Amino acid sequence: MLRGSVVEIPYEVPRTAERIIVLGVESTSHTFGTGLIEYVDGKVRILANVSKQYVPERGGIHPREASQHHSNVAHLVIEKALEDSGVDIKDISAIAVSAGPGLGPCLRVGATLARFLSSYFNKPLIAVNHALAHIEIGKLASGFKDPLVVYVSGGNTLLAVGRDKKYLVLGETLDISLGNLLDTFAREVGIAPPYVRGGNHAVDICAEWGGEFVYLPYTVKGGDLSFSGLLTAALQKAREAKTAGREALGSVCRSLRETAFNMLLEVTERNLVLTEKDSVLLVGGVASNTVLRRKMEELEKIYGVKYYGTPPEVSGDNGLMIAYTGLLLYLHGVSIEPSKLTISQRLRLDDAYAPWIKTDEKPIGSKYPMRGAEAIVTPVKIANWVLVAKQRVSKTYREEVFNRVFISQRTRIEAKVLSDLVSRDLNVPAPVLIDDHNGLLVMEYVSGVKLSHIINGLDTLTLKKVAERLGCQVARIHSAGIYHGDLTLANIIYSPTTSDITLIDFGLSGYSTEEEEYAIDIHLLDKSLRALAPQLAEEFFTTFLESYKACYKGNVEEVLRKLKEIRLRGRYISKELRRMVRKDSYA
Numbered sequence: 001m002l003r004g005s006v007v008e009i010p011y012e013v014p015r016t017a018e019r020i021i022v023l024g025v026e027s028t029s030h031t032f033g034t035g036l037i038e039y040v041d042g043k044v045r046i047l048a049n050v051s052k053q054y055v056p057e058r059g060g061i062h063p064r065e066a067s068q069h070h071s072n073v074a075h076l077v078i079e080k081a082l083e084d085s086g087v088d089i090k091d092i093s094a095i096a097v098s099a100g101p102g103l104g105p106c107l108r109v110g111a112t113l114a115r116f117l118s119s120y121f122n123k124p125l126i127a128v129n130h131a132l133a134h135i136e137i138g139k140l141a142s143g144f145k146d147p148l149v150v151y152v153s154g155g156n157t158l159l160a161v162g163r164d165k166k167y168l169v170l171g172e173t174l175d176i177s178l179g180n181l182l183d184t185f186a187r188e189v190g191i192a193p194p195y196v197r198g199g200n201h202a203v204d205i206c207a208e209w210g211g212e213f214v215y216l217p218y219t220v221k222g223g224d225l226s227f228s229g230l231l232t233a234a235l236q237k238a239r240e241a242k243t244a245g246r247e248a249l250g251s252v253c254r255s256l257r258e259t260a261f262n263m264l265l266e267v268t269e270r271n272l273v274l275t276e277k278d279s280v281l282l283v284g285g286v287a288s289n290t291v292l293r294r295k296m297e298e299l300e301k302i303y304g305v306k307y308y309g310t311p312p313e314v315s316g317d318n319g320l321m322i323a324y325t326g327l328l329l330y331l332h333g334v335s336i337e338p339s340k341l342t343i344s345q346r347l348r349l350d351d352a353y354a355p356w357i358k359t360d361e362k363p364i365g366s367k368y369p370m371r372g373a374e375a376i377v378t379p380v381k382i383a384n385w386v387l388v389a390k391q392r393v394s395k396t397y398r399e400e401v402f403n404r405v406f407i408s409q410r411t412r413i414e415a416k417v418l419s420d421l422v423s424r425d426l427n428v429p430a431p432v433l434i435d436d437h438n439g440l441l442v443m444e445y446v447s448g449v450k451l452s453h454i455i456n457g458l459d460t461l462t463l464k465k466v467a468e469r470l471g472c473q474v475a476r477i478h479s480a481g482i483y484h485g486d487l488t489l490a491n492i493i494y495s496p497t498t499s500d501i502t503l504i505d506f507g508l509s510g511y512s513t514e515e516e517e518y519a520i521d522i523h524l525l526d527k528s529l530r531a532l533a534p535q536l537a538e539e540f541f542t543t544f545l546e547s548y549k550a551c552y553k554g555n556v557e558e559v560l561r562k563l564k565e566i567r568l569r570g571r572y573i574s575k576e577l578r579r580m581v582r583k584d585s586y587a
């Protein structure tokens, strides 16, 4: 993606013989950048990508200081970009600008400048969603048409797929971002700023000093994750380590990084198995982290998918990604009057209009029939008794110490929860044999198909029956003080002959009396419905919830209140969904 390179756009876009040049302005956070891109007949040529970064002397980014920096360097950056491209500003076809999400004062610098350039030179103006731009530049660089996107930066941590002219967020952090976790930790323990030295993050440098692993909270909820508990615990350990010297602090850095990255890899695997995409694309500022890139590469071997990590020159904030996404929008006739351009600090990815994204109608279900994200399942026959052996497997991306703990803990909890639920007469596979040390669990065989594979082909009456049975089944599990932890359509088995519903895969389950855990189960189910069966989601979920309410023995109002709270907690949920949750429609 260097200057002068010519790259094919990975979509069908309107063809034009005329030469179109778009200038993009980026100023959402610490970077002021300008990029220029040229379009000719399905291909783009990179003309320029220039940026200057604000580096705080101490602490985190001060928005006002950063915006001051941007105002000071803007003319230099634009001049250099024009000079690099050899283009006169009069020859530019359109001006694109990052309209959010980002820091208010910083966004205003770019918006004011873009409004001026557009009005003064009489060029169309295009407002670009910054998150969308990170993804699109990654897709351009990789050539991937329809990947599972893993977007990690200082402001975002989310997993998304393209879906009918927009992106659908499948999983995300429930609190702080991955970049924020690493930066805050480094700053609080006194190893930053600068956050990056010689291309390496302060936490990566510090990780080299350490040896032993220390155990830190690992929080994965289905396809979502949470980093705040990890940050608090790591800071506590770092304070204790201070008196013990550099090596002890290094151990905390190494363990923090390993835990956080493993969490991200695990949700990536879960969403990969769920969506069956054949490629994974890593984008955003943290995508340049070499340790993370190496771990992500392992997915190629495990799943046979293609993986691409966006290279450093375009993974961090830059003007080129804004110019390119602006070009895509321009080709689809999207522009805005300069007086109508507004910036938004909390612009969400799923609100961004991306007319080049086509609905993926590919049916799923054939790619990973005998495996989940963490285990391989094999049928076993003893006389006429049909069983399945679930073998949890080590991951090459995890340090061995993590593999051992994960495999035995999860096998043990799954066996315990299953036998508890069987004794309560609930439809789950009965455990027959457990070897937790080696991660083996032999269970009764459940005949049927994963709901994720057939839901879109079921008739209305069957769907209603399935939703009712599922609602009551989940309510009864919750009434027993147990949560599932990964309640997606891929973990629900439907038997076409008996219409029975059986829940499987209790590796993330546990015991809790907190309504929060039950509400997360319901939230995860809802998210997987939206991802895999968007047309049926609302009706199915409403029936499910009615049945849940009728069967749950406890304070159901509190579960529903928590559910509403969790849905609004998501940082990237669309405006439409937010409005619906507030109004209690589809809830």
Ligand code: FE2
Residues within 6 Å of the ligand: 130, 134, 153, 284, 285, 316, 317
């Ligand atoms: Fe960014």
